[in-house]
Amino acid sequence: MNNHSSLKRPESPSRNKIELLSADWRARSVQEPQPVRRPRAVIYARYSTSNQDEDSITRQIESAKRYIEKIGAELVMPADRFADRALSGAYIVTRDGLNDLLSSVARGVFDLVVVEDADRLSRDLGHLGELHRTLEHHGVELHASMRGKLGLAEIAMYGFLSAEQRAQLKIRTKAGSKQAAEQGRAPKGSIYGYSSASQGHGYLVVNVEQAAIVHLVFTMFDEGVPVRAIVRHLNREEIPSPQGKQWSAAGLRGSAKDGSGLLRNHRYKGVLFYNRTETRRHPDTGKRTLLMRPEEDWVVVEVPEWQIVDTALWDRAQDRLAKSGATVRVRASKKHDQLLPGRIHCSCGAAMTSVVKHSAQGRRLQCSAYVEKGTCSIGHSVGQAYVERNILRMVRDGIVNERTVEAFEAAYRDEARRLAADVEAERATLEAKAIKLDRDIDQTWDKTAMSGFSIERVSGWRAKWENELADLRERLKCLPRLDRLPKADASGAATLRGAMSELILRIPSPLQSADDQRLLASIRALVPRVELAFAKGGRGYTLRVDARLDGLLPAAERTPAVVPVARLLEAAFGPTQWGRMADPDRRDEVTKLAQARVHGLRDHEWQAIAHIFDAIDLRAVRARDVVDAALFHLRTSTPLSKLPSCYGHPKTVRCALQRFVGAGLWHDAVDELGRLHDAVVVAGDRTAFDRWKAGPDP
Ligand SMILES: [Zn+2]
Known part of the structure; x- marks a missing residue:
């Protein structure tokens, strides 16, 4: 096997040590002293459902900005720094912006958080209370641009109201769709193949251009053209998909379980089902699942004027779908858990997806843009287990080895020491200045020393110096705390190395135990991204692994980079060899x-x-x-x-x-x-x- 392993260390520009301190602290150390400190504010914004959009975030931010100006505070971070898009308010686990906000709270770089209203933070009362406690603990106030400062009582009330409103909203949509169904209107948003009619909301007429595409898809499929080839044809012709983007095989084929997919849509033969499915959300993860309702709940209506495809053609398509395995085949087997799901990318940039070509071969990795959309021309595939073992070996030998770990720890400690020295020097300077100012202020009370100056002049000096002194004290308080500097304890590396070697021998295998899950989490912290580039003709491939050294540290110590932590590992592999040896x-x-x-x-x-x-x-x-x-x-x-x-x-x-x-x-x-x-x-x-x-x- 041709295995050139190289360890590249990205160049680190020799940074001014001061730059390693927080931006806030830097700003304070160069700013002219200001007499009165304005409260430092940040904004949190979020929109949750598909009918709200980017405008909603912009609107929330604008209103928060106006509020900040009104109360005389100062926006100290970019307005959209903490924004979550398209995430529901009821679940906080997946919200990066909010998590980012919470981890910034402890650093004491702002005094208040401004949101549009309490329910932007969370719609769950328990979560809201928790968030408020966290903020309060760090002395940070919560303000709503619509209401002013929020205390625990207000939060409880608004939190309750929005939960109530949410429940009502759900009832309203359900009732609305039933009513619309009985009147022969479309219950949900726009549907591919139709346009809104002039009668008003929910009434549809056939859109001739889109209907032609629907008909084309059904006809091609009926002639035996594979779904992937249809998709490639549509994308090559640059016909916009129902979502206005590219067509995908999954979008046409859908799934028999929930009746999704263009080829399964009853509307095209003039039959409508309402109330057939519902989405449920998992209370912890917030993940949506589509569930089929019992048949007696369905509302079936025939609408001949909506028919695009004749019934015989539509029925033949269903037969073919049933024969071709019904659902997208990539989910055929779940026996082997992916080591790095979504992190291995094709050289076109799309994620590699796990496919089963032949049951004897096991899972293989193939470009998802090639499989699903036909927009990538790299159709080669490679055994997933081989790639995973190669990645593990590269990371184990390139990162999780004693030499690298020791060098990393040493660099981390050196930087922390330098940082500490800088902070101490700054503290000494500030303290000396403060002592001198204190003495000067004392002098202004000394009548003999001040004789010859007018009282106004003396008291003017005194006021100015007192302001300067107050500011110096504030700056002293804002110096980074040395006991908070990272300790860089990568002592777990040796154990991790052993566990990785053991895992290499076990792959492919299900990784379900708690130990396995912990191990996977450690490995994923080390490897945020991998690029897989096939050699010419698909004979062999190159792996480029973006690895992060701070993944070796316990999660709590992964502070914003003090020393460079990114490493690029690159290795070329020949064609896969079979057999145990x-x-x-x-x-x-x-x-x-x-x-x-x-x-x-x-x-x-x-x-x-x-x-x-x-x-x-x-x-x-x-x-x-x-x-x-x-x-x-x-x-x-x-x-x-x-x-x-x-x-x-x-x-x-x-x-x-x-x-x-x-x-x-x-x-x-x-x-x-x-x-x-x-x-x-x-x-x-x-x-x-x-x-x-x-x-x-x-
Ligand atoms: Zn690709």
């Missing part, structure tokens, strides 16, 4: 066993049989090695063609062994060894190579 780790293990001659002859055993082989002149290889190799092959099931090189070249060894067997020497030797009391031979060794006697070499 293709795995480098297994090969290493076997080689070690062979070198230790665990299964080899002991000296007195060899002396007992050495004379048997005198008759044959082997030249390139020693007779004792050939016998040892044969025993090793029998004990470890290592194929003769893959024997470790310590026995000599596998072909030569095999040739010599064949000559031994042909001349009857192998039988003689095994018999002789059998007569020794503690000999290494077992039953079966004698006849193990008899196949070579029967006829020509297989």
Whole structure:
């Protein structure tokens, strides 16, 4: 295997040490002292459902900005720094902006958070209370641009109101869709193939252009064109998809379970189902699942004027869908959990998806843009388990090794020490200035020293210096706390290395246990992204692994980079080799066993049989090695063609062994060894190579 591994360290520009301190602190150390400090504000914004959009975020931010100006505060971070898009308010687990906000609270860089209203933070009362407690604990106030400062009582009330409103909203949509169904109107938003009619909301007419596309898709499918080829055709012709983007195979084929997919849509044959499915959300993860309602709840209406595809054609399409395995095949097997789901990318940028081409081959990785949309031309695939093992090996040897870990820890500690020295120097300067100012202020009360100056002048100085002193004290308070600097304890690395080696031998396998899940989390923290570039003709591939050294630290210590943490690991691999001996780790293990001659002859055993082989002149290889190799092959099931090189070249060894067997020497030797009391031979060794006697070499 062609395996050039290289470890590239991105250049780190020699940064001014001061830059490593928080931006806020830097700003304060260069700013002119200000007499009165304005409260520092940040904004949190969120929109949740599909009918709200980017405008909603802009509106929330504008209103928050006006509010901040009104109360005389100062916006200290970019207005959209903490914004969550298209996430529901009821669940906080997946909201990056909010999590970012919460982790910034502890740093004490702002005094108040402005939201449009309480329900932007969370619609769950419990969460709201928790969030408020967290903010309060760090002395941060919560303000709503619509209402002003929010205390716990207000939060409880508004939180309750929005939960109530939410429940009402749900009832309203359900009732609305039933009513619309009974009036022959479309219950949901726009539907591909139709446009809104002038009668008003929900009334539809056939859109001639889109209907032609629907008809084309059904006809092509009926003629036996594979779904993927249809998708490629549509994308090549640059026909916009129902979502206005690119077409995908999943979008046409959908799933039999929930009746989704263009080819399964009843509307196109003029039959409408209402109230057939509902979306439920998991209370913890917030993930949506589409569920089929019981049939008696369905509302079925025939609307012949909406028919685009004739009934026979539509029915034939359903038959073909049922025969072709019904659903998108990529989900065929779940036995092997992906090590890095969504993180391995094709060189076109799209994620690689896990596909099953043939059940005997196991899962393979293939570009999702090629499989689903036909927009990528790289159709090669590669065994997922091989790629995962290669990535693990690269990360284990390139990152999770003693030398790298020690160098990283040392760099981290050095930087922390330098930082500490800078902070101490700054503190000393500020304190000296403060002492001098204090003395100057004292002097202004000294009548003799101040004689000759007017009272107004003296009190003017005093006021100015007192302001300066107050500001100095504030700046002293804002210096970073040294006990908060990261400690860089990567002591878990050795254990992680062992666990990774063990995992390499186990892949592919389900990774369900709690230990496995923890291990996966550690590995994913180290590897945010991998690029897989196929060599010409798909023979072999190159892996570029973006690794992060701070993934070695406990999660709590992963502070914004103090030292450079990104590493690029790159290695090229030849075409996948099959069989157990293709795995480098297994090969290493076997080689070690062979070198230790665990299964080899002991000296007195060899002396007992050495004379048997005198008759044959082997030249390139020693007779004792050939016998040892044969025993090793029998004990470890290592194929003769893959024997470790310590026995000599596998072909030569095999040739010599064949000559031994042909001349009857192998039988003689095994018999002789059998007569020794503690000999290494077992039953079966004698006849193990008899196949070579029967006829020509297989
Ligand atoms: Zn691609």
